[in-house]
Each structure stands twice: as structure tokens, then as C-alpha cells.
Amino acid sequence: MSGMDSVAVAGVGMHPWGAWGKPFAEYGSVAARAALADAGLGWRDVQLVVGGETIRNGYPGFVAGSALSQALGWHGAPVASCYAACATGAQALSTARAHILAGLADVVLVVGADTTPKGFFAPVGGDRPDDPDWLRFRLLGATNPAYFGLYARRRMALCGSTEADFAAVKVKNARAGALNPYARFRAEVDAETVLNSPMVSDPLRLLQICATSDGAAAVVLTSEDYARRLNKDAVRIRAISAPTPTYPRTVPDFPYLASDSMATAAPAARTFRESLAHAAYEAAGIGPEDVDLAEVYDLTTAMELDWYEEIGLCAPGDAEKLLHEGATALGGRVPVNASGGLSSFGEAIPAQAIAQVCELTRQLRGDAGDRQVAGARVGVAVNQGLFGHGSAIVVGRA
């Protein structure tokens, strides 16, 4: 599909995910050059650079668009930098898309790159009791995996999920990740190994929680006209949604210490996480039945199962059934995380949503090698992060 409201994905590029501790701008410039080469464009053709901010890399991280422009060599292109927690990459893509649709630019480079310390994510330093992210660590010791453990245990209580179900997600994603040259973890894993890994936040074990990684991804977006001139008109961004929650939030999502009260206001028909993909489906004029493959933010194995239901691949409570039927594995009816997912990559926050689009683009072009999803025409990518951020992106063949 193409039309007034679509932009073309002219090129994609990545730096492999890993843990080397090099400057984020190094990873980002590798990914950017790869995306430009893939598009058949030069750095000087870029009319706007949008950088996903990385908040743990000092000042250059906060001005990512500029830091990456300097790394590639100043040539005068305007920059934008944006931060939206795990949805940072989606917001960067959305900024690029808006410029193109408004006619302000024809060629936009979107880059996300990160260098991530080992271990739990921690809040920015100092005594900051007015920051909910600081408070949850200071008062409760509530790390991200602690919240994930709450959601996983809730799923077990509501849906009868077991640790073995969760482990089967890891086995599936490790199998896909083993085929992806950009993934950090490229070994297949069996269920026994998952179930014998150390318990982190009951019921979640180490191999059920995504690691923190270094990595980078870049996408070159162009206008329809420009794509036609480039002869690069295969893949389109059909929708990007990045809504905030609606009051009242029904779940105690991180970093907050409580859900919103539903005593004086009724919640929306859809939860926040459900609203993400459905807003994008509506904007793209499709439904979940049109989706050929999905990249979902599997911060944990249990969360991947939540997503199946929240993006409409199956009814609430049926995710385990969908998983065990093999529908979401490579070769299944609707493969989920054909890239290997966060499970195989680990999280490089500002790069992640962009990497999801890289994978969907390769799949829709038929360039995904051993991971290829046959006949893929429509893909969706979703994520959710701190402070009411989340996004969904629908990518389709032209």
C-alpha cells in the first residue's frame, strides 16, 4: 500500500548487539552507514537526522542526533533528538515520518544506539525524591524485573501459565536468534537449561529476562516520490502509534507505586498495552488478522505471551495454546520475534524499536535468509516502557 500517508523505508542497517562498552556513537555510525548503503544514498543526501537519546552515556547521549552527526562528519543537516524510554526509536521514526509527510524533508536518517552498563537498569544518580523512578528503587527496591515478576505471577494466577510455558518462549526465540547475525546470543537453548537458570524475580529466571546490551540500528525513510526515483519502493511505514495511557491506568506499571483508582472513573475498553497495536491497526486500516509476523518487546518470556493477546493474535488466555501449536515460531502461521527478539538481542533501548523495523523490512523484502517468513506482506512491532511510553509500528509491502 502506498498513498498520501505513507513513507518509504529506503534502507536499513544495524550494528550487531553485544557488550563491548565502546562509545554509542561508534555503534550508531556503523548502523547509519549500513542503512545509507542499503538505500543507495550518501550521507550528504540526508536532509534531517533523528537520533534516539541514550540517557546513560553522558552529555553526548542526550544530544544523540548531534553526536551522531558529528561522528559522521558535519554537513549541515538539521537534527532532532528524542527520548521516550523503550519507545524512543518509534518516536524518532515518528518525527522523521512527520517531517516527510509535511513536505519538510525527503530523506531522513533515523539512528538509535546505546552502550549499556551491566546489571539492573538504575535511575539517574543523586537524591531525587520527586522522581517516581528514584522512589521505586529507594523505597521498594523495585527493579524492572521485579515488576516483570509481578506481571508473570499474575498471568500464572489468571491463565494457569506455568514456568514451562515461559521457558518454551525462550527456546523458540533462541532458535530464531541463532539464525540472526546481528543477535548477541546465538546459541539454541533447551527448556531444562532455562528452568535451571538462577531465579531473579520469582517466577522469572535469568534466561527468561532480557539482558542489557550495546547495539545500534538505523533506518533511512524517504517520501514516496523520492523512493520512486531511487527505485526503492518495496516497504512502507503504514502507521506509527505512540499514545499515552488513558486515566485510569488499571495496572501498576513501572515506575509507578500504584495503579490509578477506578473508584471515580471507568477504565477504557482497552488496556494501555492493548491500545498500542490497535491504534496502529486502525490508522493503517487493517486488523490483527492481516498481520503476517510481529516483533514484540519480550522484556520477559511471560511478557511475550501477554503481547499475543494484547496485539490481537489470539483471545485473552489463549497465548500458551498459540505458542504450543507452533503458530508463533518460524514456519508457523504468524511468527513472533523472527529476529530472536530481546531474548536474543538484549535491550539497547534507543535502538530497539528501530531494530524491530529493520527486521520487518528485511522480512517484507524477502531478505531475511534462514529466518524468512514466507510471503510476509504486513508486520507489526510493539513495545512498552517506563513512564507511560509505548508504541506500535505497522510496516507493509508497497
Add this chain to the structure above:
Amino acid sequence: MTDGIPAAPGTEGWFRESPDGFVLLAGRCTACGALSFPPRTVPGCPDPGCEGLDQSPEPLSTTGTLWSYTDARYAPPPPYPRPPDTEFSPYALAAVELAAERMIVLGQVAPDIPAEALRVGMTMELAPGTLLSSTGVEERVWNWRPVAGYDAYTGEAHA
């Protein structure tokens, strides 16, 4: 305060200790009654349909239903306090759903209750809790604990 332990940093006005007991205090919008926990520090109602700017303290129910729980087997990073030369002691976290308020409030589980004693759906009650600051000073926080007599104490390990 009944025993003179000061509120942990950032929790001023979040709870009240009196001879009548220990309660968490929400902020209640004086216009529409919407509750916020912790009380909002920014003026304005959380409900986008309400133009109220003021809130008053409102005690929350002190019992609720265990919505979910987890435990922390690895030491969290700072700013979680840990006095020098002390071992990390694992703790459980509870998310407790308050029926009247229709709201889920997180808290650490009282340190004498192991995660194995918890079941989703059990009745929990609020209790004063104590954190040790990184300089070893006691600070008041809130804890959740199963209501005494609940059969989890006799029960089998969770699935």
C-alpha cells in the same frame, strides 16, 4: 509518629501512624473525589475530565487482596539503601488490590514472610515497616503482610 522513626525520604504525608493504627494516605481530589497514591505533588486532578486543583489527605483501606507478588533474589542497585558491611537480605514485593478504592498499591512484604507463603488472591493487611538507610538509620515505610490465620501458613509450596 508513635515510635519516633522518621518517614523514609520522599514519603512525607504518605502515611499516618496513630494509636488507632497505621494507614496510607492518598490524595483525594476535592472536586471529584479521585484518589492518587502517592498523593500528587503537582497541582491538578489525575482525571482529565476534572478541573479540580486541590487535594486532601484520605486514608486508604488497610486490607486488600493480593493481586500479585514477586521476590528479589539479587540486590537492587542504589538508591536502594544498604548499610556498609551488611549482607543483602532478599525481600518479597506485593501488589495489593484495595476493593473500595479499586486501586493496586505496591509495597515490600514484611521481612518475616517468605515469598513461598504468598498466594494470589489471599487477604493482605498493611503494617508499618522499617528500612535501614545506607548509614544504618531506621526509616519508616509501609509493608504488606498476609492477614494472620490465613491458610497459606500451613500450605504447600506454590506451583
